Amino acid sequence: MFRSINPATGDEIATYPELTADEVEAKIARAVERFATWRFTPVADRTALLDRIATEFDARIEPMARMASMEMGKTLVSARAELQKCAAAFRYYAQNGEALLAPQPIAGANGEVHLLPLGPILAVMPWNFPYWQVIRFVAPTILAGNVGLLKHASIVQGVAGMIEETIIAAGAPDGLFQNLAIKSDKVGPLIADDRIAGVALTGSEGAGRSVAEAAGKALKKVVLELGGSDPFIVMPSADIDQAAKVAVIARIQNSGQSCVCAKRMIVHAEVYDAFAGKFIAGMLAAKAGDPMDASSEMGPLSSFEQLKTVLGQLEEAKAAGAKLVGGEALPSKGAYIGGGVLTGVPVDSALAHEEIFGPIAMLFKVADIDEAIRVANAIPFGLGSSVWTRDKGEEDRFIAGIEAGMTAINQMLASMPEAPFGGIKHSGHGRELGPWGLHEFMNIKSVLRPN
Numbered sequence: 054m055f056r057s058i059n060p061a062t063g064d065e066i067a068t069y070p071e072l073t074a075d076e077v078e079a080k081i082a083r084a085v086e087r088f089a090t091w092r093f094t095p096v097a098d099r100t101a102l103l104d105r106i107a108t109e110f111d112a113r114i115e116p117m118a119r120m121a122s123m124e125m126g127k128t129l130v131s132a133r134a135e136l137q138k139c140a141a142a143f144r145y146y147a148q149n150g151e152a153l154l155a156p157q158p159i160a161g162a163n164g165e166v167h168l169l170p171l172g173p174i175l176a177v178m179p180w181n182f183p184y185w186q187v188i189r190f191v192a193p194t195i196l197a198g199n200v201g202l203l204k205h206a207s208i209v210q211g212v213a214g215m216i217e218e219t220i221i222a223a224g225a226p227d228g229l230f231q232n233l234a235i236k237s238d239k240v241g242p243l244i245a246d247d248r249i250a251g252v253a254l255t256g257s258e259g260a261g262r263s264v265a266e267a268a269g270k271a272l273k274k275v276v277l278e279l280g281g282s283d284p285f286i287v288m289p290s291a292d293i294d295q296a297a298k299v300a301v302i303a304r305i306q307n308s309g310q311s312c313v314c315a316k317r318m319i320v321h322a323e324v325y326d327a328f329a330g331k332f333i334a335g336m337l338a339a340k341a342g343d344p345m346d347a348s349s350e351m352g353p354l355s356s357f358e359q360l361k362t363v364l365g366q367l368e369e370a371k372a373a374g375a376k377l378v379g380g381e382a383l384p385s386k387g388a389y390i391g392g393g394v395l396t397g398v399p400v401d402s403a404l405a406h407e408e409i410f411g412p413i414a415m416l417f418k419v420a421d422i423d424e425a426i427r428v429a430n431a432i433p434f435g436l437g438s439s440v441w442t443r444d445k446g447e448e449d450r451f452i453a454g455i456e457a458g459m460t461a462i463n464q465m466l467a468s469m470p471e472a473p474f475g476g477i478k479h480s481g482h483g484r485e486l487g488p489w490g491l492h493e494f495m496n497i498k499s500v501l502r503p504n
Contacts, residue, residue: 055210055234060126060353061344061387069210072234077243080231084173084200085248087228092170092198099196100150105223106195107143110136117184117215122344124209125180126352126388127307129345132184138470139188145470146196146491153488154196156500164501170198171274172250174494175243177264179256180206180355181310181410186255187216189474191230193491199250201230204240208356241267251275251494255312258433258479276483276493278312278475281436282408283466284429285315286451288422289323291441291463297331300414303439303465305339305392308351309412310359312480313437313459313466316409318416319428325418329396336392336414337379353388354411360388363411370395370404380413406432422447426454436476437466458484 057066072080110117118132127135146153156165176190187203194201205213217232233243237260244252244267251274254264261279268275285303287296303315320328344352354360360382367380380393392412398405405415419425429438437459440451452460458476459466468474473484483493 055207057124057208057211058356059123059387060356061123061389063357063386066123067211069214069234071236077233077235077239080202080228080233081173081243081246081248083228084202084231087226088170088172088200091200091226091229094198096150096154096196099198100147102223102225103143103147103150103192103195106220106225107140107147109219109223110140110143113215113219117212117219119345120211120215121183121209122352124211125183125355126344127183128349128352130347131307135182135185139184142185142188142192142470142486146192150196153491159499159501162501163504164499167498167500168197168492169496169498171494171496173200173202173248174251174253175202175204175240175249177204177240177252177254177256177260178206180209181307181312183209183212184216185468187213189468189470189485189490190253191216191220192470193486194494195225195229197491197495199494200228202233202243202249203231204233204235204243207236210234240264244268244273245271247271249273253485253494254278256280261481274494276475276485277481278436278483278485279434279479279481280312280408281434281457281476281480282316282406282432283313283434283437283439283457284317284319284455286425286429286438286440286442287318287320287324287328288425288440288442288444288447289321290443290447291324292443293324293327294331296441297328297335299465300328300332301335301339301392304336304414305351305412308341308354308390309392310355310410312408313468315439315465316414317405317429318414319419319425320417321422321425322418322420329416332414332416333378333394336394336412339392339412341383341389341391341412351392351412353385354390355388357388359410360390363390363409363413366404366407366409367393367395367413370398373399373402373404375404400428400431406434408434422450426451430454430456433479434476435478436480437461439464439466
């Protein structure tokens with residue numbers, strides 16, 4: 054049984070039954086049966102379906118956004134924006150599907166590369182962007198000619214059900230996309246099942262290790278996005294006012310519960326004081342409140358357990374000598390915490406290497422670009438990064454030197470349907486979105502002909 058708890062109030066919203074073993078088996082069999090026909094469905098029919106799904110998402114934004122706000126605390130404003138981006142992803146693959154799947158000539162040989170589907174793909178997805186994380190898997194899966202099975206996070210079963218309902222309402226054939234209301238201990242056997250062709254996971258480093266191990270034993274393709282502790286680097290040539298303003302937004306988005314939130318502010322000594330003053334003031338001023346209230350910049354954390362985790366990390370930081378401004382649990386029935394900033398965190402400390410999934414930033418002062426790159430890379434993660442400089446030489450050095458899958462220049466990092474999303478090191482491997490995400494779970498087949 055799954056219990057959906059509103060983190061803004063502590064009230065129970067609903068309960069959802071967990072699937073029985075027989076029900077799971079029936080869904081897998083249905084997926085296999087659907088793949089047998091969907092793999093040969095013309096690309097034009099697949100893209101037409103994707104376009105209809107986008108229309109359904111647009112039509113259902115309000116109830117779907119409210120469900121996300123109630124289940125995991127996302128502000129209603131940000132939930133609506135998330136759903137709009139989901140519709141945009143479906144339309145991106147609908148509009149570009151024919152070109153993305155067209156056979157590609159092999160340079161220097163008489164032949165071409167064909168992109169063919171693999172089979173049922175299992176997605177294990179988190180709660181923080183409960184629609185977007187799923188859709189950036191679902192849209193390319195449908196276009197590729199694969200079929201999808203979703204194991205969503207336990208606390209967003211209402212969202213998971215609404216995704217399935219919306220795709221079915223758009224005319225998706227039975228078995229093309231199915232929600233599996235199961236708990237984490239059931240994932241391993243699914244990965245081992247020969248009928249599952251691949252696995253996509255967005256989650257913690259620990260979950261990634263577990264899924265990668267299971268996929269490795271089964272010799273299956275796996276794409277992992279495992280979070281990060283993204284650097285936000287500010288150099289003397291930057292627009293300091295704009296950098297500080299955007300840094301606050303980049304840290305408090307989704308109440309700080311985003312893999313690509315800017316988490317470590319790395320600032321050149323020449324502009325440190327100017328930036329720090331503006332940034333800390335902005336973090337302390339960020340309003341946490343009812344996620345249904347349009348004036349709230351942050352909702353609660355996703356659960357009371359998550360609040361406990363973040364508060365525990367802050368206590369460890371203070372015990373190690375770091376100084377904390379703000380970052381206190383707010384008096385409320387909900388899982389609220391105010392924005393906060395940690396200074397004096399040793400670069401080589403455990404906390405500096407961890408991901409704080411809440412609106413708490415770490416602030417570091419560096420002497421030059423070499424130290425900035427060194428501090429940025431001194432962690433096991435390598436997902437995203439943001440650099441602020443108007444010096445082209447510095448820009449080039451950051452692009453080449455920062456160990457991350459993504460770098461934003463003079464702006465906040467964000468995902469988009471057209472660009473590859475993913476990281477390196479302990480942030481995982483593989484990519485989602487764009488052509489790269491589409492091709493991850495496809496058979497890239499060489500077809501050779503006589504000269």
